[in-house]
Amino acid sequence: MTTDPTPADPTPTPTPTGSTPTGSTPTETSPDPKDVRTAVSSGVIGTAVEYYDFFVYGTAAALVLNELFFPTFSPALGTLAAFATFAVGFVVRPIGAIVLGHIGDRVGRKKALVFSLVLMGVATFAIGLLPTYSSAGVLAPILLVTLRLVQGLALGGEWGGATVLASEYAGRGNRGFLASFVQLGSPLGLLMSSGAFALVGLGSDEFVQSWGWRIPFLASAILVAIGLYIRVRIMESPEFRRATAAGEMSTRTPLVEVFTYSWRQVLIAIGIRFVPDIGFYMAATFLVSYATTTMGYPRGAILSCVMIAAAIELITIPLFGRLSDRIGRKKVYLFGVVFLTLLAFPLFALVSSGSILLTGIGVVLALAVGHAATWGLSAAINSELFPTRYRTTGAGLGLNVSNIVGGGPAPLIASSLVIAAGGGSWLVSLYIVAAGVLSLIAIVSMAETSGRDLSEDYSSRTAPAPTGITPEVRGQTL
Numbered sequence: 245m246t247t248d249p250t251p252a253d254p255t256p257t258p259t260p261t262g263s264t265p266t267g268s269t270p271t272e273t274s275p276d277p278k279d280v281r282t283a284v285s286s287g288v289i290g291t292a293v294e295y296y297d298f299f300v301y302g303t304a305a306a307l308v309l310n311e312l313f314f315p316t317f318s319p320a321l322g323t324l325a326a327f328a329t330f331a332v333g334f335v336v337r338p339i340g341a342i343v344l345g346h347i348g349d350r351v352g353r354k355k356a357l358v359f360s361l362v363l364m365g366v367a368t369f370a371i372g373l374l375p376t377y378s379s380a381g382v383l384a385p386i387l388l389v390t391l392r393l394v395q396g397l398a399l400g401g402e403w404g405g406a407t408v409l410a411s412e413y414a415g416r417g418n419r420g421f422l423a424s425f426v427q428l429g430s431p432l433g434l435l436m437s438s439g440a441f442a443l444v445g446l447g448s449d450e451f452v453q454s455w456g457w458r459i460p461f462l463a464s465a466i467l468v469a470i471g472l473y474i475r476v477r478i479m480e481s482p483e484f485r486r487a488t489a490a491g492e493m494s495t496r497t498p499l500v501e502v503f504t505y506s507w508r509q510v511l512i513a514i515g516i517r518f519v520p521d522i523g524f525y526m527a528a529t530f531l532v533s534y535a536t537t538t539m540g541y542p543r544g545a546i547l548s549c550v551m552i553a554a555a556i557e558l559i560t561i562p563l564f565g566r567l568s569d570r571i572g573r574k575k576v577y578l579f580g581v582v583f584l585t586l587l588a589f590p591l592f593a594l595v596s597s598g599s600i601l602l603t604g605i606g607v608v609l610a611l612a613v614g615h616a617a618t619w620g621l622s623a624a625i626n627s628e629l630f631p632t633r634y635r636t637t638g639a640g641l642g643l644n645v646s647n648i649v650g651g652g653p654a655p656l657i658a659s660s661l662v663i664a665a666g667g668g669s670w671l672v673s674l675y676i677v678a679a680g681v682l683s684l685i686a687i688v689s690m691a692e693t694s695g696r697d698l699s700e701d702y703s704s705r706t707a708p709a710p711t712g713i714t715p716e717v718r719g720q721t722l
Contacts, residue, residue, distance in 0.1 A: 275413050275482045279413065279478075279479050279482075280413045280414070280422070282474075282477060282478050282479075283409055283410055283413045283478050283479070283481070284410050284413070284422055284425050284426065285474060286357075286406075286409075286474050286475045286477070286478045287406040287407070287409060287410045287425065287426035287429070288425050288426060288428050288429055288432070289429075289470065289471050289474050289475075290357060290361055290402070290406055290429070290471045290474070290475050291402060291403065291406050291426055291427075291428075291429025291430070291432075291433070292428070292429040292432035292433050292436070292467075292471075293361065293364070293365070293429075293433070293464070293467045293468055293470070293471040294360065294361060294364045294398065294399050294402045294429065294433070294471075295399070295429050295430050295432070295433025295434065295437075296432070296433035296436045296437050296464065296467060297364045297365065297367070297368035297395060297398075297399075297433075297464050297467075297468075298333065298364070298395055298399050298433065299433050299434050299437040299438075299528070299529075300368070300436075300437035300440060300441070300460045300461060300464070301330060301333070301368075301371065301392065301395065302330050302437075302525075302528070302529045302655075303437050303438060303441045303460075303529070303532065303547075304441070304457060304460070304461075305326040305327055305329065305330040305529070305655075306323075306326070306327075306529055306530075306532040306533040306536075306655075307441060307457075307532070307533075307536075307543065308452060308453065308457045309326040309329070309388075310322030310323050310325060310326040311453065312376045312377065312378075312453065312457065313325075313326070313329075313376060313377050313384050313385045313388055314326060314377065314385065315377055315378070316377075319537065320659075320663060323533055323537065323659055324656060324659050324660065325385075327529075327530075327533075327655040327656040327659055328656055329385070329388055329389050329392055330392070330529070330652075330655060330656070331652045331653045331655070331656050332389055332392050332393060332396070333392045333393065333395050333396035333399070333652070334396060334644075334647045334648050334651065334652025334653070335393075335396065335648055335652065336393050336396040336397050336400065337396045337397070337399060337400030337644035337647055337648070337652075338400060338641055338644045338645050338648065339396075339397060339400060340360070340396060340397035340398060340399065340400020340401040340402075340640075340644070341400040341401055341403075341404055341637065341640030341641045341643075341644045342400075342499050342637060342640075342641065343397070343401065344356045344359065344360055344397075344400070344401020344402075344404075344405060344636075344640070345401060345404050345405070345498060345499075345634075345636045345637030345638075345639075345640045345641065346497070346498055346499065346637060347359065347401075348401075348404065348405045348408070348636035348637070349493070349498040349633065349634050349635065349636045349637050350493070350498065352480050352484065353405050353408060353409045353412075353480060353481050353484055353636060354409070354475075354478055354479075354480050356401055356405045356636065357402065357405045357406060357409065357475055358472065358475055358476060359401075360398045360399070360401040360402040360405065361398075361402070361468060361471050361472055361475060362468070362472070363394060363397065363398040364394075364395060364398035364399060364402070364468070365464055365465065365467075365468030365471075366394075367391045367392075367394035367395045367398065368391075368395065368461050368464040368468075369461065369462060369464055369465050369468075370391050371388065371391050371392075371461045372458040372459075372460075372461030372462035372464075373458070373462075374387055374388060374391070375387075400640065400644045401640065403639075403640055403643055403644070404626070404636045404637070404638075404639040404640020404641070404643070404644075405636050405640070406426050406429070407423060407426050407427075407622070407623035407624075407626060407627060407639060408481070408627050408635050408636045408639055409478070409481050410422060410423045410425065410426045410623060411423045411623060411624055411627035411628070411698065412481035412482065412483035412484060412627070412632075412635075412698055413481055413482065414624075416695050416696065416697060416698075417569060417695070418566075418569055419569070419624045419627075419628075419694075420565040420566065420567075420568035420569040420573065420620075420621060420624045420694060421562060421565045421566040421569055422565075423565065423623035423624040423627065424561050424562045424564070424565025424566075424620040424621070424623060424624070425562060425565075426623050427561050427565075427619050427620050427622065427623050428558055428561055428562070430524075430619060431554040431555075431557040431558055431561065431611070432554075432558065434528055434550065434551075434554045435551055435554040435555055435558075436467075437460060438547045438550045438551045438554065439547075439551055440459070440460035440463060441457075441460055441547060442544055442547045442548065442551065444456045444457065444459055444460065445543055445544055445547070446544075483632055483698050483699060484632065486699065487632045487633065487699070492632065492633060493632070493633050494633045494634070498633070498634035498636070498637040498638075499634075499637055499641075501633065501634045502630070502634050502637055502638045502641060505631075505703040506629070506630055506631075506634075506638055506703045509629040509630060509638065509642070509703070510638065510641060510642050510645075511686070512629065512642075512686050512689060512690045513625075513626055513629060513638075513639070513641075513642025513643065513646070514642055514645050514646040514649075514686075515646070515682055515683060515685065515686025515687075515689075516577065516581070516618070516625075516646075516683055516686045516687045516690065517618075517622070517642075517643060517646035517647075517650060517651075517683070518646060518649070518650045518679040518680075518682045518683040518686070519581055519584050519585055519650075519676065519679040519680040519682070519683040520580065520581070520584060520614070520615055520618040520619060520622075520683065521646055521647055521650035521651030521652075521654070522650050522651060522654045522675070522676055522679045523584040523587070523610055523614055523615055523676060523679075524610075524611065524615045524619070524651060525651045525652075525654040525655055526591070526610070526654060526655075526658060526672070526676065527550070527553070527591070527606075527607050527610035527611050527615070528550055528554075528611065529654075529655045530654065530655040530658045530659065530672075531546070531550075531595060531603075531607065532546050532547065532550065533655070533659070534595070534658070534659075534662065534669075535595055535603060538662065538667060539595060539596065539598070541600060541603065542600075545600045546600075546603070548604075549600070549603060549604040549607045549608075550607060550611075552604060552607075552608065553604075553607045553608040553610070553611040553612050554611060556608055556611075556612035557611050557612040557615070557616045559612075560612050560613065560616040560617075560620070561616045561619060561620035562620065563616075563620075564576055564580075564616055564617045564620035564621060565620040565621060565624070568620070568621045568624065568694060569694060572692050572694050573621050573624065573625050573628075573692060573693050573694045574687060574690060574692050576617055576620075576621055577617065577618050577621050577625070577687050578684075578687050578688075579617050580613075580614050580615070580616070580617030580618035580621075581618060581680060581683045581684055581687055582680075582684070583609075583613060583614040583617065584610065584614035584615070584618075584676070584680060585676065585677055585679075585680025585681070585683075585684070587606075587609060587610060587614055587676075588673040588674075588676035588677045588680070589670075589673045590606070591606045591609070591610055591673075592606075592669035592670075592672065592673055594606035595669075596669065622643065624693070624694070625690075625693055626638070626639035626642055626643060627639055627698065628693035628694070628696045628698070628702075629642070629693060629702075630703070631700075631701040631702070631703055632698060632699065635698075650679065657675065658672045658675065661675060
């Protein structure tokens, strides 16, 4: 196993434009500062809209979908069924990463991002128009699951494209910071979706059950229109343009290249997300249901806790991204993994205390500290793990596969564990600890990625050079 070539200035001081200073020897281009701001803004707003659409379903699943689409089940089984439909969206996310990643790597990052946003918007708006079980019978949950699958496809392609675009616009010295802004889409989406249901919840239960629950889904059309307006104005990433002009973009299927040359990086990208994803969906989705149904907290109070945590995370995510540029990705990410693992038992102790204040503190610690310390770095890390010619596919695949085995089924698994424990939470805490051990192994196994030149290839095997690229300019193996 050979070592990475040492650049002339591995950690150049970023200029105000986000590029590296004169005198360093990176091969990355220096984009116009206005284009950088537009690309980052597009990533933030676009991902916020897509995550809003995705999370609004999760909030609805925790609060109303069990009664509207699965009324023949008991409350516990109805909640399980609702969370099962929530998990379905994660199953197809890797397919979205593959399909839209293929478009992003072969046609362009921008085109894939526009398509994913339209796809998500149509599916979410359509959910708001669905008939419920009382009027359509079994057809209602079938249509619900179908549209949830479309949501999963869209979000599966969104994250890889948006984070790669932002990362390829950033300079090596501030990539963690700039790319972290795209990660704000997740807490922004969570904040908006929780806020939408909190506002709807101000009405009577009859209002919410009749048609009030539809409003957050239908409101997606406005957000999608805003996101599209901004997204169509961005330019293709400078790194994609450079690689295309140099003939470095392979004509082979990106997915084949990912598993041929970067399968180790895929495994690392999957493993490091286990406990962050599980911790996030525990705090943002499962606890909403657990705290209201098992502990008897008011629905609005729990949603307020989630909203406060999401608002604080808007600040902590870029702070952790900046810190990773200073001290390295591994150290910051390792802190987040260990923090979430150690929080597993205290989190549920705080929720079980009967105090909404202590419950809120637990949610804030999970989301704004533990999750933020990992999520803020994921955009840069996943982009740095894969070469340009299949970066969108590789980055998106790593995150979305982890969601199948991690975040997606977490609320469903947690609900089942609570039932198995007779209403207790200790099995759920053990589940989080087990995920933490797996993530710890993965992050320790990962090479430091900060300061990498995205025009180089750090894949696990040296791929045959496509037309236009010579072996001298290809990076070495891990």
